[in-house]
Amino acid sequence: MKEVWVYIEQEEGRIHPVSFELLGVAKRLAQELSGRVAGVLLGHLVDDLRGEVFAYGAERLYLVDHEVLAYYRHIPYAKALAELARKYRPEILLLGATPLGRDLAGGVATLLETGLTADVTELAIDKETGHLLMTRPAYGGNIMATIICPNHRPQMATVRPRIFPIPERAEARSGEVIKEEISLTEEEAKVKRVGFIPKEKTVNLEYAEVVVSGGKGLGGKEGFAKLRELANLLKGEVGASRLAVEAGWISYEHQVGQTGKTVRPKVYFAFGISGAIQHRAGMQNADFVIAVNLDPEAPIFQIADLGLIGDWKTVCEALIEAIKQERKAS
Amino acid sequence: MLNILVSIKQVPDTTNIRINPETGTLIREGIPSITNPYDLIALSVASKLKREFKAKITVITMGPPQAKSSLKEAVEFGADRIILLSDRKFAGADTLATSYTLAETIKYLQQEEPFDLFLFGKQAIDGDTAQVGPGVATRLNIPVITYATKIEKIDPEKKLIRVARKTEHGVEILEAKLPVLLTCEKGLSEVPFLPFSEILRAMKAEPEIFQADGPIPFDREKLGLKGSPTQVKRVFTPELKKQGKILNLHEVSLEKAIKEIISVLKEKGIL
Numbered sequence: 067m068k069e070v071w072v073y074i075e076q077e078e079g080r081i082h083p084v085s086f087e088l089l090g091v092a093k094r095l096a097q098e099l100s101g102r103v104a105g106v107l108l109g110h111l112v113d114d115l116r117g118e119v120f121a122y123g124a125e126r127l128y129l130v131d132h133e134v135l136a137y138y139r140h141i142p143y144a145k146a147l148a149e150l151a152r153k154y155r156p157e158i159l160l161l162g163a164t165p166l167g168r169d170l171a172g173g174v175a176t177l178l179e180t181g182l183t184a185d186v187t188e189l190a191i192d193k194e195t196g197h198l199l200m201t202r203p204a205y206g207g208n209i210m211a212t213i214i215c216p217n218h219r220p221q222m223a224t225v226r227p228r229i230f231p232i233p234e235r236a237e238a239r240s241g242e243v244i245k246e247e248i249s250l251t252e253e254e255a256k257v258k259r260v261g262f263i264p265k266e267k268t269v270n271l272e273y274a275e276v277v278v279s280g281g282k283g284l285g286g287k288e289g290f291a292k293l294r295e296l297a298n299l300l301k302g303e304v305g306a307s308r309l310a311v312e313a314g315w316i317s318y319e320h321q322v323g324q325t326g327k328t329v330r331p332k333v334y335f336a337f338g339i340s341g342a343i344q345h346r347a348g349m350q351n352a353d354f355v356i357a358v359n360l361d362p363e364a365p366i367f368q369i370a371d372l373g374l375i376g377d378w379k380t381v382c383e384a385l386i387e388a389i390k391q392e393r394k395a396s
Numbered sequence: 397m398l399n400i401l402v403s404i405k406q407v408p409d410t411t412n413i414r415i416n417p418e419t420g421t422l423i424r425e426g427i428p429s430i431t432n433p434y435d436l437i438a439l440s441v442a443s444k445l446k447r448e449f450k451a452k453i454t455v456i457t458m459g460p461p462q463a464k465s466s467l468k469e470a471v472e473f474g475a476d477r478i479i480l481l482s483d484r485k486f487a488g489a490d491t492l493a494t495s496y497t498l499a500e501t502i503k504y505l506q507q508e509e510p511f512d513l514f515l516f517g518k519q520a521i522d523g524d525t526a527q528v529g530p531g532v533a534t535r536l537n538i539p540v541i542t543y544a545t546k547i548e549k550i551d552p553e554k555k556l557i558r559v560a561r562k563t564e565h566g567v568e569i570l571e572a573k574l575p576v577l578l579t580c581e582k583g584l585s586e587v588p589f590l591p592f593s594e595i596l597r598a599m600k601a602e603p604e605i606f607q608a609d610g611p612i613p614f615d616r617e618k619l620g621l622k623g624s625p626t627q628v629k630r631v632f633t634p635e636l637k638k639q640g641k642i643l644n645l646h647e648v649s650l651e652k653a654i655k656e657i658i659s660v661l662k663e664k665g666i667l
Binding site: 138141144164173180184185209215216217256257260262263275318325343347354356372375388389 | 491495521522525533538563566572628629634640645657660661666
């Protein structure tokens with residue numbers, strides 16, 4: 067039976083939500099291939115995560131537990147994943163296009179001498195050939211390319227977080243667990259972690275329900291303080307266009323777009339953002355886009371659900387006041 | 397003595413890209429070619445290390461003959477040897493074929509003297525794959541440290557390196573024995589001051605040209621389009637998807653516009 071594999075990305079015993087998104091899309095692909103979805107979990111003492119993997123739709127779980135896998139390192143993780151793939155021959159292998167997923171995928175595809183498509187935003191099965199159609203942006207998002215890997219297996223892709231929705235969770239689901247022994251040594255890992263500095267405050271842009279973004283039109287750092295005020299009122303996060311980041315007004319962690327984060331909020335505010343394609347690539351999956359820009363020709367208006375032609379600051383300040391009034395009234 | 401290899405790529409400047417709306421293809425005409433910005437970081441790191449320690453820098457690139465200009469730029473950063481891999485048979489390579497070609501080249505160059513440090517950009521801005529660095533490291537069977545943000549320490553005698561790398565949860569400090577391949581993230585190094593003597597040297601520099609049939613005995617089946625498992629099936633321009641409600645604040649009152657937004661926020665359950 068053809069299998070569609072999802073690499074379950076875990077660090078410190080926590081699964082990255084992109085893995086659940088991938089289980090959802092893998093299910094659709096597996097159905098079209100009359101196959102099944104399997105999760106692959108590598109780590110140490112990660113047994114208690116198996117329930118999660120099944121709850122989000124895996125029918126089978128490959129599990130490698132080894133102390134050398136206690137934290138992510140390229141060589142042992144790549145070796146374990148490649149060995150599993152050699153033995154069980156999945157049709158498709160999907161990983162999140164996270165820093166970890168991209169690091170791992172490049173090594174695994176080379177070990178398996180197969181094709182790998184980076185940063186995919188659409189996945190489908192070709193009805194005639196059964197090949198996986200992997201569509202991704204290229205040249206900074208200016209064009210989209212559909213890539214196939216017809217003669218090598220597995221067909222591998224890293225997939226952008228937040229492109230696909232997280233599937234419905236079903237607690238009662240379970241499936242088959244295949245525990246695999248793989249020989250790994252500390253020496254062959256070749257790299258040792260000697261320190262770790264956690265992020266002070268993680269910007270949870272990708273999973274925020276409201277994103278308030280600013281661009282070049284803000285004119286400076288001070289503009290982002292205003293946006294922060296609005297974002298806080300709405301329990302959202304602050305985003306930014308590449309130009310605003312490059313101008314040094316806000317840190318790269320806040321960048322939305324092809325070279326930044328992909329977001330999928332219920333409401334996305336674009337203040338003073340022209341909406342270059344590279345920005346749109348990161349926010350067009352938002353449920354509702356509200357754009358404010360002085361320039362009626364700004365491309366952002368072409369994907370806005372509600373567009374206001376006017377000064378961003380006037381709108382932002384009035385909105386902050388109006389929300390405060392609403393809160394008082396209720 | 398540190399023996400450093402830097403791998404670079406010449407790319408179209410994607411911030412200036414235009415698409416032919418009828419064919420959906422790239423208008424290459426008039427688009428400036430630049431050295432991939434992340435590769436300039438790799439070159440900057442090499443340049444700084446050369447000043448700090450005794451070091452030799454070899455720079456390789458694969459591309460059309462015009463990629464020579466990026467190699468000349470590398471000389472400004474202190475490259476001692478520059479090599480251009482240029483042949484029609486290399487063309488159309490995906491990341492697997494590219495990593496094969498680069499790794500074979502490195503193995504060939506290492507016959508003289510092994511490299512201690514390999515520096516790659518974290519990704520190239522045309523393809524944004526970030527796959528070639530890890531691919532080359534895998535083929536050379538050496539450790540890769542991606543998204544490196546700082547070289548904390550390097551000891552050419554003991555052949556040890558300590559590197560900070562960005563993860564999603566913070567910054568991890570990794571230690572490894574050389575040789576190591578680093579992919580360079582923004583901030584790893586500023587562009588250093590480039591002495592005029594190097595700029596003069598760059599003007600006269602000519603790269604060695606390596607082709608498919610020499611001097612490296614490549615397996616032809618693994619080169620270029622032929623050696624690439626992935627194929628481009630279709631290229632198209634992304635379409636804009638919606639046409640929403642547009643209010644011009646010169647015509648509509650601010651109050652009305654704000655009311656619209658408030659009702660959206662309520663509808664979406666945010667207020």
